[in-house]
Amino acid sequence: MIVADKKPIEEIIDMVKGYRKILILGCNECVTVCEAGGKKEVAVLASALRMYFMNEGTKIEMDEITLERQCDHEYLEEIRNSMDQYDAVVSLACGVGVQFMAEKYFGSPIYPGVNTCFMGVTEERGVWSERCQGCGQCILDRTAGICPISRCAKRLLNGPCGGSTKGKCEISKDLDCAWQIIIDRLKELDRLDDYEEIAPIKDWSTERAGGPRKVVREDVRQ
Amino acid sequence: MRLQYPSNINIIKLPCTGKIDLIHLLRSFEKGADGVYVVGCLEGACQFTSGNIRARKRVEQAQEILEKIGIGGERVRMFNLSSSEAPHFVQAAVEMTENIRDMGPNPIKTAMQKAA
Numbered sequence: 167m168i169v170a171d172k173k174p175i176e177e178i179i180d181m182v183k184g185y186r187k188i189l190i191l192g193c194n195e196c197v198t199v200c201e202a203g204g205k206k207e208v209a210v211l212a213s214a215l216r217m218y219f220m221n222e223g224t225k226i227e228m229d230e231i232t233l234e235r236q237c238d239h240e241y242l243e244e245i246r247n248s249m250d251q252y253d254a255v256v257s258l259a260c261g262v263g264v265q266f267m268a269e270k271y272f273g274s275p276i277y278p279g280v281n282t283c284f285m286g287v288t289e290e291r292g293v294w295s296e297r298c299q300g301c302g303q304c305i306l307d308r309t310a311g312i313c314p315i316s317r318c319a320k321r322l323l324n325g326p327c328g329g330s331t332k333g334k335c336e337i338s339k340d341l342d343c344a345w346q347i348i349i350d351r352l353k354e355l356d357r358l359d360d361y362e363e364i365a366p367i368k369d370w371s372t373e374r375a376g377g378p379r380k381v382v383r384e385d386v387r388q
Numbered sequence: 389m390r391l392q393y394p395s396n397i398n399i400i401k402l403p404c405t406g407k408i409d410l411i412h413l414l415r416s417f418e419k420g421a422d423g424v425y426v427v428g429c430l431e432g433a434c435q436f437t438s439g440n441i442r443a444r445k446r447v448e449q450a451q452e453i454l455e456k457i458g459i460g461g462e463r464v465r466m467f468n469l470s471s472s473e474a475p476h477f478v479q480a481a482v483e484m485t486e487n488i489r490d491m492g493p494n495p496i497k498t499a500m501q502k503a504a
Contacts, residue, residue: 174456175453175456175457176456179457206409206410206411209411210410210411210414210453213411213414213415213418214414214453214456214457216418217414217417217418217457217459217496218457218458220496220499220500220503221457221458221459221495221496221499223499223502223503225503
């Protein structure tokens with residue numbers, strides 16, 4: 167899932183100061199799971215903003231809506247008829263949702279309510295960590311299902327660097343060396359010979375380095 | 389024991405403090421409560437394993453938000469005691485009431501009265 171973190175409330179207050187009617191728009195997908203932008207977080211943010219502005223002596227109206235997703239046309243269309251009544255929208259979706267909202271409702275100010283961080287997993291409640299950088303050319307088949315692009319600080323493709331000590335990365339004692347995990351997994355799978363194969367230079371043009379990316383599938387396109 | 393505690397306290401009964409959500413705490417202040425305190429079982433003694441631990445986290449979240457929006461984080465607190473500790477229950481009620489009296493009324497309530 168896409169992992170996001172809450173934005174400090176002060177930052178959101180600064181964004182919406184001066185508006186009279188605001189929509190707080192949540193998303194029922196990834197940001198709900200990582201407890202940053204779901205229905206509950208929408209209610210909490212709206213309540214906090216209402217109290218802040220009431221305390222400041224400013225009358226602000228606030229509506230709360232949580233869409234199934236903010237990255238698909240059909241769900242964003244659900245609010246089309248009510249968009250005119252809002253001076254601004256605070257979207258608690260990931261950066262994808264915020265942008266899609268901004269593209270779709272071009273004349274309305276859309277503000278981000280979360281900081282979008284990475285694609286990752288829930289290690290335990292309250293702890294999320296990165297697993298994929300969307301490089302566009304998956305090599306997990308060769309690395310025993312562990313990604314050196316997202317989990318190695320140097321994104322090395324042929325074994326660990328000299329900074330790997332006792333299975334930990336040199337950038338932090340709390341961070342596992344991705345290549346140590348890869349080697350341990352290859353051993354477990356009895357595929358250690360795969361480690362001897364030299365990975366060719368990766369084509370980074372499918373990664374962000376090649377500019378904004380797009381996937382077009384003619385087989386499903388309408 | 390028939391102990392007395394301040395009459396200004398409105399008790400909301402819940403099956404477990406784990407039922408409390410952050411929004412419940414915030415809405416209390418939005419509706420004008422001067423202070424809210426959560427009384428849960430002793431840590432490590434929750435029948436549902438971690439209800440009181442979760443409540444404590446939510447109380448801490450509420451404290452942070454209330455502090456940042458200028459209402460005052462100390463208006464919300466968590467107390468842990470067992471059901472047989474009536475004197476501690478009274479002690480918490482008195483302590484909380486005194487603290488809130490010192491802080492004065494919820495500024496939201498005052499603002500709402502001004503706006504009306």
